[in-house]
Every structure is written in C-alpha cells, then in structure tokens.
Amino acid sequence: MRTRRWFQITALLAGLSLFAAACADEDDEVATDDQSETEDGSETESESDTESESESGAGSGSGGEGFKACQVTDIGGIDDRSFNETAYEGILRAEEELGAESEFLESGGEEDYATNIAALMDQGCDLIVTVGFLLGDATLEAAEANPDQDFAIVDFAYDEPVDNIKPLLFNTNEAAFLAGYLAAGMTETGTVGTFGGVNVPPVTIFMDGFLAGIEHHNTEKGTDVALLGWDGADGLFTGDFEDQDKGRQTAQSLLDEGADIVFPVAGPVGLGAAAAVRDAGDANMVWVDSDGCESAAEFCDLFITSVLKNIDNAVFDTIETAQAGELDGEPYLGTLENDGVGLAELHEFEDDVPQELKDELEALQASIIAGDIPVGG
Amino acid sequence: MTAATRAAGVLTTSQAAERRRARTIGVVFLLAAAVMGAGFGLGVEAGLDSTFGLNVRGTGAELPDLVVPSRLVAAVLAVVCAGLGGVQLARGFTRRLPAVAAVVAVCFVAAFLTWAAAGASFNLTGMLQSTLLRATPLALGACAGVLCERAGVVNIALEGMMLTAAFTGALVASAAGDQLVGVVGAVAVGGLLGLVLALLSIRYRVDQIIGGTVINIFALGLTSFLSQKVFSEYQELNSPGVLRVVRIPLLAELPVLGPVLFANNLFVYAMLLLVPLLTIGLFRTRWGLRVRAVGEHPRAADTVGIDVLQVRYRTVVLGGMVAGLAGAFFTLGSVGRFDENMTAGRGFIALAALIFGRWHPVGALAAALVFGFAESLQSKLAILSTPIPSEFLLMAPYLVTLLVVAGVVGRSRAPAADGQPYVKG
Numbered sequence: 001m002r003t004r005r006w007f008q009i010t011a012l013l014a015g016l017s018l019f020a021a022a023c024a025d026e027d028d029e030v031a032t033d034d035q036s037e038t039e040d041g042s043e044t045e046s047e048s049d050t051e052s053e054s055e056s057g058a059g060s061g062s063g064g065e066g067f068k069a070c071q072v073t074d075i076g077g078i079d080d081r082s083f084n085e086t087a088y089e090g091i092l093r094a095e096e097e098l099g100a101e102s103e104f105l106e107s108g109g110e111e112d113y114a115t116n117i118a119a120l121m122d123q124g125c126d127l128i129v130t131v132g133f134l135l136g137d138a139t140l141e142a143a144e145a146n147p148d149q150d151f152a153i154v155d156f157a158y159d160e161p162v163d164n165i166k167p168l169l170f171n172t173n174e175a176a177f178l179a180g181y182l183a184a185g186m187t188e189t190g191t192v193g194t195f196g197g198v199n200v201p202p203v204t205i206f207m208d209g210f211l212a213g214i215e216h217h218n219t220e221k222g223t224d225v226a227l228l229g230w231d232g233a234d235g236l237f238t239g240d241f242e243d244q245d246k247g248r249q250t251a252q253s254l255l256d257e258g259a260d261i262v263f264p265v266a267g268p269v270g271l272g273a274a275a276a277v278r279d280a281g282d283a284n285m286v287w288v289d290s291d292g293c294e295s296a297a298e299f300c301d302l303f304i305t306s307v308l309k310n311i312d313n314a315v316f317d318t319i320e321t322a323q324a325g326e327l328d329g330e331p332y333l334g335t336l337e338n339d340g341v342g343l344a345e346l347h348e349f350e351d352d353v354p355q356e357l358k359d360e361l362e363a364l365q366a367s368i369i370a371g372d373i374p375v376g377g
Numbered sequence: 378m379t380a381a382t383r384a385a386g387v388l389t390t391s392q393a394a395e396r397r398r399a400r401t402i403g404v405v406f407l408l409a410a411a412v413m414g415a416g417f418g419l420g421v422e423a424g425l426d427s428t429f430g431l432n433v434r435g436t437g438a439e440l441p442d443l444v445v446p447s448r449l450v451a452a453v454l455a456v457v458c459a460g461l462g463g464v465q466l467a468r469g470f471t472r473r474l475p476a477v478a479a480v481v482a483v484c485f486v487a488a489f490l491t492w493a494a495a496g497a498s499f500n501l502t503g504m505l506q507s508t509l510l511r512a513t514p515l516a517l518g519a520c521a522g523v524l525c526e527r528a529g530v531v532n533i534a535l536e537g538m539m540l541t542a543a544f545t546g547a548l549v550a551s552a553a554g555d556q557l558v559g560v561v562g563a564v565a566v567g568g569l570l571g572l573v574l575a576l577l578s579i580r581y582r583v584d585q586i587i588g589g590t591v592i593n594i595f596a597l598g599l600t601s602f603l604s605q606k607v608f609s610e611y612q613e614l615n616s617p618g619v620l621r622v623v624r625i626p627l628l629a630e631l632p633v634l635g636p637v638l639f640a641n642n643l644f645v646y647a648m649l650l651l652v653p654l655l656t657i658g659l660f661r662t663r664w665g666l667r668v669r670a671v672g673e674h675p676r677a678a679d680t681v682g683i684d685v686l687q688v689r690y691r692t693v694v695l696g697g698m699v700a701g702l703a704g705a706f707f708t709l710g711s712v713g714r715f716d717e718n719m720t721a722g723r724g725f726i727a728l729a730a731l732i733f734g735r736w737h738p739v740g741a742l743a744a745a746l747v748f749g750f751a752e753s754l755q756s757k758l759a760i761l762s763t764p765i766p767s768e769f770l771l772m773a774p775y776l777v778t779l780l781v782v783a784g785v786v787g788r789s790r791a792p793a794a795d796g797q798p799y800v801k802g
Binding site: 228234235236253271298 | 430433498499500502503504506507510511514605609616619622707711712713714716717718719721752753756757759760762766767768771
C-alpha cells in the first residue's frame with residue numbers, strides 16, 4: 001500500500017523533527033547543574049530523587065542548603081557571550097560559593113517568557129532571575145500572581161517598586177562615557193560608529209554615554225570626532241539580537257562611511273560586526289557587556305576595550321540577599337563607584353594607548369564618581 | 378447580436394481598460410514627480426550639497442567624491458519624471474512602458490538619496506556593494522526554488538535546507554581546516570535534503586507544503602540541538618573563518634564597478650555565474666525543455682518518452698544543492714561561525730523573490746537586489762540621521778518587497794503542474 005507507506009515515512013520524519021526540537025528544548029531545561037534531570041528522566045526513574053528535589057525547593061527560602069536560583073534568558077540564549085551569559089556566571093558563582101542549585105530556560109521568542117517563568121516556578125525555584133528589558137511585563141505579571149515567589153530582573157525598573165521583584169539596573173553610560181573618550185582619543189579617521197540591537201533604553205544608554213564621552217573629548221581637546229549611528233535621539237539598529245549576517249552588513253556600512261572604531265551594542269550580533277572589522281584590516285572595536293577578550297577571545301586583537309556591565313556580581317549579591325530572606329523591591333544600581341559597571345583592561349592595546357590618555361581616563365573616572373561630569377542618558 | 382459585433386465589443390472594453398490603466402500610470406508618474414519636487418527638492422534648505430563617496434577601502438582607483446547641489450538635482454529629476462508622466466497621459470508609452478517605469482523609479486530613488494544626503498555625505502559604492510552581498514544568499518536560494526518549482530515540486534523547505542547547510546559548512550570547514558571543503562559539505566547536505574523532499578513529494582506524494590514544512594522544523598530542531606551539544610562544547614569546531622575576497626585582476630581596479638562586482642568572495646561570483654547559466658540551461662537547452670515540460674504538463678512529457686519522475690528527482694536534488702550553497706554563505710561567506718537559527722527567515726524571503734521574479738532566474742536576481750538595496754538603504758538612512766524613525770526603517774525592506782510584489786509585478790503564473798504529484802497511467 002503506497003499511501004500507508006508514505007504516511008509512515010512522514011509520521012516518522014515529523015516525529016524525528018519533534019524529537020530533535022524537544023531535545024534542544026530539553027537541553028535548555030537541563031542546565032549544567034548536577035542535580036537537575038530531564039523531564040523524561042524524572043518520570044521513568046529516580047522518583048525519590050525528584051521528590052527530594054522538589055521538597056528542598058519548596059522548603060527553602062531561608063537558610064543555605066537547597067536554595068535554587070534560576071534564570072530565564074532573553075532571545076540571545078545562555079551562550080550569547082553577552083548579557084545572558086554574564087548573568088548566568090553570577091548564578092554559577094553562587095552555586096560554587098553559596099551551594100545553591102541552578103537551572104535556566106532559554107526563551108526562543110517573546111511568547112516563551114511567561115511559560116518559562118511558570119515552568120521554573122513549578123521546578124521549585126526560590127529566586128527567578130529574568131534577564132532583559134523585554135521580560136519586564138511577564139515578570140510583573142508572574143510576581144503579582146505569586147507574591148511569595150522572589151524575582152530579580154535585569155535592566156527593568158518599575159514605576160512603583162514591587163516587593164518581590166528586585167530590579168538590577170546599571171548606569172552603563174558612565175562606563176560607555178569612558179569608552180567614548182578613549183575611542184575619540186584613538187581614532188585616526190576622526191569618525192567612530194555605533195549600532196544597537198533593538199531601540200530600548202538599556203541599549204541606548206550605552207550609546208548615550210559613548211556619545212557624551214566623544215563630545216567631552218571634542219570640547220576638552222578641541223578635536224572634531226564624529227559619531228555615526230546615534231545622535232542622542234535615534235540611530236542605527238539591526239532589529240534583533242540574533243542576525244549576525246545583518247550585524248556584519250551594518251558594521252560594514254559604518255566602515256564604509258569612514259569609521260575606524262565600531263561599538264556594537266547588540267550582544268552576539270556584535271560577532272558579525274567583528275567579522276567585518278577583521279576583514280577591513282585597519283579598524284578596531286569596543287566590545288559590550290563582558291570583557292571581549294574572555295567572551296570572544298578569537299577577536300581579542302580587535303578590542304580596544306570593553307564596556308563592562310557586571311551583571312554577574314549583581315546577580316550573585318541578589319542571590320545572597322534572597323538566600324538570607326531579605327529580598328526587597330529596592331533597585332540595585334550598578335555604577336563606576338561600586339564596580340557594577342566599568343571599563344575592561346586594554347589587553348593587546350595596553351601599549352598602543354598613550355600614557356597621557358590613560359591618565360586622563362583615570363581622572364575622568366574620579367570626576368564621574370564624584371558627579372562632576374554629566375555622562376549623558 | 379452577431380459574433381462579429383460581440384468580438385468588437387470585447388475589443389473595445391479591453392481597450393478601454395488598457396487606456397484606464399495607462400492613465401493611472403501617468404498619474405502615478407506625476408505624483409512621484411510632485412513628491413520629488415515638493416518633498417525632496419523644497420524640503421531641503423537652499424544651498425546645501427549632497428556628497429556621495431565613490432571609494433571603498435582597499436580598492437586601487439581613487440575617485441573624488443561626487444558633490445551635487447541637493448535642491449537642483451531633486452528639481453531636475455522631478456521635471457524629468459513630470460515630463461514622462463505628461464507624455465504617458467497624452468499618448469502613452471506602449472511597448473516602452475516597462476523601461477520608462479524603470480527610469481522613473483531610478484529617478485525617484487536618486488532624488489530620495491539626494492534629499493537624505495543633503496548637507497552630509499554617504500558612500501554610494503559601499504551601498505551598492507552591500508546591496509549585492511545581501512542579495513547573494515537570496516538570489517541563490519531563489520534559484521534553488523526556480524529549479525524545484527520549474528520541475529513541478531514546490532520547495533517550502535528552502536529555509537531548512539539553508540540552515541542545515543550553514544551548520545554543515547561551519548562544521549566541515551572547521552574540521553577540515555579548509556573553507557572550500559566546507560562549501561562542498563554544505564552543497565552535499567543541501568542535495569541530501571533535496572533528495573528527502575523529492576522522496577516525500579514524488580515517491581510518497583506527501584502534500585508538498587507539509588513535506589517542506591516538516592523539513593524546516595526538522596532542520597531548526599536538529600541544528601539547534603547539535604549546536605548546543607557540539608559547538609558549545611567544542612568551540613574549535615565552530616570557527617571555520619570566512620572565505621577571503623578574490624580580486625579579479627584589472628577589472629577590480631575599475632572605478633565603482635570594480636569594488637562592487639569584481640572584488641567579492643566565491644559566493645557572489647557563483648551567484649553571478651549561476652543566474653545566466655540557469656537561464657540558458659532552462660530556456661535554451663534540451664535539458665531545460667524537459668524540466669519545464671515536466672513542470673507544466675507531465676502527462677504530455679510522459680507521452681513523448683520523458684521519464685517524468687527521474688527528471689523531477691534530479692532537478693530537485695540539484696535545487697537542494699544550490700540551496701546548500703546559499704546556506705553556506707551565512708557561515709563561510711559572512712560571519713565565520715554558526716549560531717542557532719542564523720538564517721533568520723531568509724529562506725522565506727528567497728521564496729518571495731522567486732515568486733516576485735516570476736519563476737525566472739533573472740527575475741529572482743532582480744527581486745533579491747531590490748530587497749538587498751532596501752536593506753542597505755535602511756542602514757545608510759539610519760547613519761545619516763534622517764527624520765525617519767529607525768523602527769520604520771527596519772520595516773522598510775519588507776514593505777518595499779510587499780509593494781513591489783503587489784503593485785509592479787501584478788499577477789505572475791506558476792508552472793502549471795507546480796505542487797502536483799504525477800501518477801503514471
């Protein structure tokens with residue numbers, strides 16, 4: 001029977017593809033934690049193990065043992081070499097130093113946010129860290145429906161503080177200001193470029209600081225360095241945090257206009273930009289969120305510096321407070337002063353940056369901490 | 378009513394419809410001229426210049442920047458379009474209409490660019506280069522679609538084929554240490570998926586839309602799973618590097634054309650070769666006649682002794698291989714690494730280019746170029762800080778494609794037996 005055979009084959013293929021898709025998702029759920037297991041695993045074997053896990057999950061909230069910290073990523077994924085990954089490093093550190101358990105779920109799209117949060121609550125997470133501005137509404141909804149569940153959210157501030165959501169905010173413009181000043185001092189063409197992933201405040205605050213830093217250099221030093229891709233109100237965006245080919249083309253168009261330093265604020269999309277900068281040969285970059293020489297080491301020779309947003313430290317501190325049962329809705333604010341944001345080491349550019357410029361950066365950092373210089377944003 | 382008068386009546390109604398259409402087109406030309414004159418011409422302060430850079434880094438020939446007075450250029454272009462619109466209204470360009478429409482479109486874009494660059498500068502050559510680069514995977518993907526659909530098999534699976542090939546390209550090239558080997562691997566895997574599609578749709582007569590969708594879901598799941606399992610563990614397997622740019626001696630030194638056409642990577646040259654080859658192959662050779670016969674009227678082809686199923690198998694596998702080449706572009710021609718879902722829906726845009734290009738390789742290339750141009754224009758306009766919001770600019774390429782498909786192309790006809798399985802006897 002022909003028809004039956006083709007039916008079998010399609011069913012087989014469809015089944016296979018669903019299986020593969022499920023495996024990919026399952027992998028998200030598994031996390032690297034030694035305790036966690038796949039859903040299948042918990043169904044078929046180790047019943048007692050699952051019970052003890054859910055018990056410990058539900059029973060904790062104060063006290064060190066069995067605290068479970070979980071993360072919902074934004075679309076870039078846990079290994080985006082950028083903000084999702086940095087946040088997860090904070091959780092991993094808590095696992096090591098505080099003995100917490102961990103788990104994460106990756107969001108494939110905006111429709112996953114709410115379901116991922118719900119899934120982690122079912123897993124008995126004591127603290128759920130949602131990473132990214134775009135998860136703001138989903139987190140608020142879940143927090144209001146479950147007042148006993150602790151949350152922390154990266155990059156989102158609520159107009160009225162919510163008791164069980166700790167916002168983790170960062171004055172990244174302070175660090176980006178320093179990077180802008182450094183870039184203005186290092187450019188040879190007198191043109192510097194930037195682009196963002198999506199036009200949202202946590203992205204544009206980098207660009208604001210970068211622009212302010214360049215303008216500060218212009219007024220202090222009498223230079224005329226121009227920034228392409230951001231004018232303080234609108235600018236150049238790729239539209240997502242995924243499409244690296246677009247990142248490459250976008251960076252290329254900045255290079256075509258004469259920029260010799262590119263500052264992508266777009267997570268992994270910046271890797272596409274790095275490919276374009278590498279091929280251009282005579283251009284450099286400033287990396288974003290994490291130290292590029294560690295997170296994207298293959299491009300280290302292109303990175304003048306990185307604008308650090310130390311989400312890992314903030315997440316770690318939050319886990320510590322939550323473990324002590326003291327979580328509140330007061331925002332954490334990362335600044336240059338408390339090392340929540342900063343400029344990475346110069347690595348391979350250590351010798352290329354003149355000593356004078358280094359000294360100026362140090363002095364600038366002190367004045368920013370003292371609040372003497374407006375940093376934009 | 379006699380047959381003769383009825384025929385005459387039909388003739389006059391169709392003539393009237395044609396005249397109405399000609400008038401509408403004339404009015405559209407005049408409207409375009411008005412926008413250009415009032416918006417782009419008077420919208421600019423008097424005395425501003427638009428500067429267009431013509432050099433790209435690292436190319437031999439150095440040209441002075443093209444500097445033009447913004448207002449004047451927009452005004453002149455507006456007058457040209459108004460004149461063409463007037464002639465169209467008065468007596469109508471009949472056979473030359475497509476060419477005239479193209480002239481008006483080019484004038485409109487030129488006036489728009491002059492307006493956008495007023496008092497500033499932007500790199501024209503760079504934009505053209507990026508247009509071609511962005512169009513390359515789309516044109517290759519659309520050519521793959523042309524092959525499959527001309528033979529009567531709908532290929533919705535372009536996206537999945539490209540994604541899997543991108544993954545394979547990165548993996549094989551990293552393992553072999555040679556990007557060309559990666560390209561071969563990607564083409565092979567594309568062909569394999571083509572075979573799967575052919576088996577599903579020819580042998581087992583699965584609904585071709587469903588078969589293709591299954592392949593897409595399968596490809597996304599499989600590559601995501603493998604990239605999480607393999608690439609995150611062994612990062613050295615995901616660092617194939619990028620194929621380097623090959624400069625064609627002498628030709629690459631030509632101003633403007635040199636950097637745009639003759640200093641590219643293998644994928645661009647392959648695409649530029651494939652489009653004419655496929656056109657000649659499909660429309661001037663016996664092989665092409667057979668492929669088209671099988672796609673238009675398989676029963677007729679069968680009666681003259683063509684093995685319908687075999688021709689379909691071969692063509693679909695070949696189409697899969699071309700889709701594989703398109704997919705390899707993303708990892709080996711652009712970024713130099715694989716990431717989950719990195720084709721980001723380009724396969725579907727290639728499918729749109731195929732339809733917009735009327736199932737013809739040259740048309741598909743033109744469609745891909747329109748999309749590529751709109752996309753590179755988007756980043757240029759964002760850099761120039763025009764008053765257009767960035768969110769709207771990001772939407773523009775899709776909007777342009779939609780408008781062109783709906784407005785300019787009108788109705789296009791698919792091969793008659795496209796999507797229908799052939800049962801002998």
